[in-house]
Amino acid sequence: MTEKTKRRRRRRRTGSKKAFLVLLALVLLVLGGVKLRYALAHRNLPGSNVSVPDFVTVDYIPINEYSRPGTPLKKISGVVVHYVGNPGTSAAANRSFFANLALTHETYASAHFVVGLDGEILQCVPLTEIAYCSNTANDYTVSIEVCHADETGKFDDATMESLEQLVAWLCETFSLDPAEDVIRHYDVTGKICPKYYVENEDAWLAFRQNVSARIEEDKTANSETN
Numbered sequence: 001m002t003e004k005t006k007r008r009r010r011r012r013r014t015g016s017k018k019a020f021l022v023l024l025a026l027v028l029l030v031l032g033g034v035k036l037r038y039a040l041a042h043r044n045l046p047g048s049n050v051s052v053p054d055f056v057t058v059d060y061i062p063i064n065e066y067s068r069p070g071t072p073l074k075k076i077s078g079v080v081v082h083y084v085g086n087p088g089t090s091a092a093a094n095r096s097f098f099a100n101l102a103l104t105h106e107t108y109a110s111a112h113f114v115v116g117l118d119g120e121i122l123q124c125v126p127l128t129e130i131a132y133c134s135n136t137a138n139d140y141t142v143s144i145e146v147c148h149a150d151e152t153g154k155f156d157d158a159t160m161e162s163l164e165q166l167v168a169w170l171c172e173t174f175s176l177d178p179a180e181d182v183i184r185h186y187d188v189t190g191k192i193c194p195k196y197y198v199e200n201e202d203a204w205l206a207f208r209q210n211v212s213a214r215i216e217e218d219k220t221a222n223s224e225t226n
Helices: 003-041 091-104 157-173 185-189 195-199 201-225
Strands: 078-083 113-115 121-123 141-146 182-184
Touching: 078 157, 078 185, 078 195, 091 113, 091 121, 113 157, 141 157, 157 201, 182 185, 182 201, 195 201
Parallel strands: 078 141, 078 182, 113 141
Antiparallel strands: 113 121
């Protein structure tokens, strides 16, 4: 191989490396711009500086058109309680269903939180973004899907304990009144959801009263600590 041919090959390799580095820089620039736009759009929102408590496991689904559009949640004035449409399924299974909608395009659906049969709580969508769960109330509410064992739709004790704990925390964090601001999917659209707590109004009222009692207990505990 002549020296001239060697130089030509070296120049070709150098040119390829430069082109790759330029392409890499452009990709990083675009990704950085996307992250910056997201950060600017989601700052100074009600949920911007909120850290969820230890009893919640954060497991966000990826941003996608069908279950996490990334739309800013500019106002939080309520909490909407739902029950999942598939009895006996876990919180993780329902979270996976939401995530897989990005691939299946089956429907538009998600929730901020899913409460499981054993009381586990998964957060699927940040509190700075809307979830596709409560129809016209998506723009100003936090949504919670709740797992249940059978067709009655009644929540087991462990599930109810965690739901009360979560809703009490949300009410305290966003200055919400359980008697007015904690509602059912039914109260938004008329859909029989969560079924047991639509068909048994007393059970629903008792749930909201229990949430209020938890909030009062927290206030008392905090005042004693301070």
